[in-house]
Amino acid sequence: MDWANLTAFVAVADQGGFSAAAESLHLTQPAVSKRIALLEESLRARLFDRLGRQVVLTEAGRLLLPRARQILAEGEAARRALQDLDQDIGGRLSLATSHHVGLHRLPALLRRFTAQHPRAALDIRFMDSEQAYNQVLQGEVEVAVTTLGPTEAPLRSALVWHDPLQFAVAPDHPLARLPKATLADIAAHPAVLPDPNTFTHRIVAQTFARRGLALQVRMTTNHMETIKMMVSVGLAWSALPHTLLDAQVQVLPVPGVQLARRLGYVVHGGRTLSRAAQAFVGLLEEEASSS
Template sequence: MDLASLNAFIAIAETGSFSLAGERLFLTQPAISKRIAGLEQQLKVRLFDRLGRVVSLTEAGRALLPRAYQILGVLDDTRRALTNLNGEISGRLTLATSHHIGLHRLPPLLRAFTRAYPQVALDIQFLDSEVAYEEVLHGRAELAVITLAPQTREPVRAVAVWDDPLDFVAAPEHPLAANGPITLKDVAKHPAVFPGGNTFTHHIVRRLFEAQGLTPNIGMSTNYLETIKMMVSIGLAWSVLPRTMLDEQVARLPLEGIQLRRQLGYILHSERTLSNAARAFMTLLDAQADLAPAAAKQLP
């Protein structure tokens, strides 16, 4: 079975488009179509239904997809295992991370890593934490440094590195910031700007409101915390931000008895062989976690 054709098959299955798959693999659409035609001829089944511009997997395609991931995963695993034998820390390290962590947590570690291991080519992908999780799960990234889910299931393993307290914030002139101690019920009456509904942070905050039988008034959403901070600072809404982002542009709301936090850390696929480069980067992350022992624990 041709591995290039399997890569094309996976790209189409994930993007739902021959043209988008071609862009991902730097191939023309006719070249992508030729690879799929060859694969279908070899397997003697149709893998995609093409109805106008809509491309969907057939039953045979759905059966092949997990096996295609497995085949390519085993090949990558074997390649890494053989490369590791020489003990060198070199090659390419594909690292996924969220925009916030990539901007505010990783720069010192990346600087130290590139100085210590100049032979490693870093491929850093800035993705939402939830998307980065899928990249690790399907073997497209060796490591992801992200906001950790409350629970992580095998074959993905999570290791906490940073404890990240979250604070309710508003513009300094916002009514919520000027009335002294307030309750969650008071906050729920005002418009909010939240991270997208698919994010781990959104679920953490929403569960807090639901526990008190409340529904936040979410008027806007974006996955970029810097954009949320800007919207809050000009008085459009309140929100929840990492404490590390607070400055004079926003005011911490005086909500008594409420403490929100999330864990930031890294995830890996427990059934895959890691490259020497990935292991070296994990050592740096673990050393960072050792600076805050309470956060340095493996999550369930």
Template sequence: MDTQNLAAFVAAAEYGSFSRAAEALELTQPAVSKRISGLEDRIGARLFDRVGRRVALTEAGETLLPRARALLVMVDDTRRALDSLSHDVTGRLTLATSHHVGLHRLPAVLRAFTRHYPAAGLDLRFLDSEQAYQGVLDGALELAVVTLAPTPDPALSVVPVWVDDLRFVCGPEHPLAGAGRIDLATLGRHEGVLPGSRTFTRGLIEERFARAGVTPTIALATNYLETLKMMASIGLGWSVLPETLLDGTLHVIDVDEPPIRRPLGYLYHRSRTLSNAARAMIAELETVRTADTRT
């Protein structure tokens, strides 16, 4: 099968749209449609049902999708293995990062990488950490730099680089700002604004409350820490945020608990051959990790 046709099929399946798949592949929508039609003709089955502006996989499409992903990973893995023989750091690295890590931890690493390896391309994708984990597992991503899962999948190689100390915070005019030293039970009686329920960070927060036998009151949730900062600063509730986000718009609540520690780092699939560009990026990350360990 033509790998370009398979790539168009996988992209359309993941985005649920031919137009969005075309944007991701830097093609026109007719070109994506033509490739998928060619694949359908090749296998003799319809792969998508067109429902309005979206497309949904047929039974044949559902059957083909995991096999198409596996084939593309195998082809990509072979290409990287051959490219690595030259030892030149070229090609395109598909790297995912979360918004917070990408904005507050990764810029210096990316600056060093682009300066040291100008011939290497970078396909940088901003995703929730949980999505990035799955992307590395599925083979869609070669490397991710994100919040690390409490229990990582054994198929992944996971390396901590930084640690975020998370602090309980509220707006300066919130009742908790003048409460003095409090415990989690007192905090839990006030409404909080926290990361989404399925995020690694939310899991760390809930684990801390569970150990104290407390169920927090959650008013609002979002996966974007900068949005949580804004909501806490204007008094919509207390929150838990990394020290890197603290400034004069927030009050650090004196909670009778040590900071929640959140590991950040990189991960890749153990069974995948890394490109020279990925190895070079890991070397830059290791430089940062070693420097942080020494300090």
């Protein structure tokens, strides 16, 4: 049943006539008559009897009236709920992120999000970037904020931060004594890196492979803070983001070599994001434009 036709039906019943109903609805009388005719046709029942100038409900009309009022009331309630949803975002934001990105990039954004949308619940899952991609693909989460790797449809990714890696060693590491380091110099010493299947490991390994050099990997762990600790005590070199660089480690500039890493968000191109997810993606895009 069409809501406009139901609205006209209730108005005629309440006003006691077509002319009064038309005036209350800001319509012409023929328009109201047409809506009633369409409703009667769809229900295959006569709803009003015209007794001279008087309009009275038929038995079918009396049966329909309370149900029509209920349908219209529920429709108005749904409209208000959707309007409230636009104005006051609730629901749940399901988000996957890597430990490093979650600890070093998201706190300020999450603070802004929760301040703007206090009714929204957060479901944050910490995992490797590659797992986060898969979580979005499988529909387990709406948004992933991770190291960006190759992205194919139906996934869609967007850059938020450039996050280049720097070769780093402990200040007393043998490499730290070199006035200039080359990739060959670095490859002669063991490294500590994330697992080989991670985007970050591939960035580093491919940089050496292009020069015909192989890596000596002493150990792997996907926690960048642990990698930084291993570097700081002199056990190995690694490639660290600038957020982890401090006096505990020494940067090794290598002329002509850049380890470009990109951080951003990933969503499923075929999924309609919740209002909470749309709002969070909006904050990420604002961050990207200001970075």
